[in-house]
Amino acid sequence: MSTLCESGYKLAKEAKRTADLLVSPYNEDLVHRICREVRLLQAKAESVLRSMRENPATQGQPSQLTQVMMHHAAIKRNKRILFAYHRQRLEKLKELSWDVGRQSDFQREIKTSLGPTEHKFMEEYGEMVSAYKQSFLEIDLGGNGGVGLDPPMDLFIEVRVVRDVGEINTEYGTLNLVKGSQYYVRQTDVESLIKAGYLKHVA
Template sequence: MAEARQYGDLATQLVTESRRSTATDTLLKYNDSLIRSILREQRQLEQVLQNALSDLTDPEFDGNNPSLLIYQTAILRNKRCLLAYHSHRLDRLRDLYWGSGGALPHILNDQDIRSKLSPHEVDFLKEYNSSVMDFRGEFSDELDITASITQPPKDLHVLVRVVRDCGVIQTELGTIDFKKGQRFMVRRADIEHLVVQGYLEEV
């Protein structure tokens, strides 16, 4: 015999998963199967509600049908849980984006992260990055909005050591080929995003 399940149980599982993600400070894999199950439940609820509403046209109906409230409440609760789940994931993706210094390729090339994202979340990150780059272009000479601002810099220039090869980068001093093990004195604003991404470290 199949286990009895109440309306809203699936949505509760989804919210519980979001709470677990927050508690462990990790991005869990997008739960596509659970989302689809909740959407199927939504369609069933809407059909049941529609059938219940058709009773209102029955001349013998006395106007007393508390099930209408139950179905409507279940539908709205499922919607809130779906919105909360997706809002939470978008917040985590934005944190991930800014935590990497706005390095979208670094995020999407990481197979561990990429495997946890839905195709729509990948599209969101690409569009978000495009919007940030457009905004950043308007202030490129005065301000780098992708740079870390956790602590004010002590010096304009900083000595860095290359931890991982990151190729040729255009800086205020010209182009520099950052190869592992080398050290450079460079303008902080030019390389701060590389420090955040883990390519360079301050000496």
């Protein structure tokens, strides 16, 4: 028997731990467990309330009122964790649609990490972003190798490779980006890789 709200606690910890990743795999198992717990707590609360209505003499007893309040608080906590988890993922998918683009090399990795309804959202939101960008072809709005509207603070930056990328071509030649290596490169050449979580800007 798991502790009350234990699954919600695990999901909240996972969301915090994976916040900086490109996109973490959707934890369908924990989400379903939390939903089952919410339904179970709701049924228990309704059972206590039904018992109180059927036995007027027991109404107002501290033990029963406490049970209802405890179940209600646990349900509310679980729902808030689910909302926060899905909101974080939603914002990450929106950010990826703008910064990484739909035709990037990371699409396979992104798609294998999505939940059941996230595939549809990513596809439809991506189509809206693409349609919007078509209206401003003369402006770099980011994605597909573009750097977006944020001006670089420095022309060259130092980056550390967090995950293997392989070879990339730049104006100054070819770079083989292997995990653990560090380079001094032009920011515009690696901006999309930084946003995707493959490189880390070393301050």
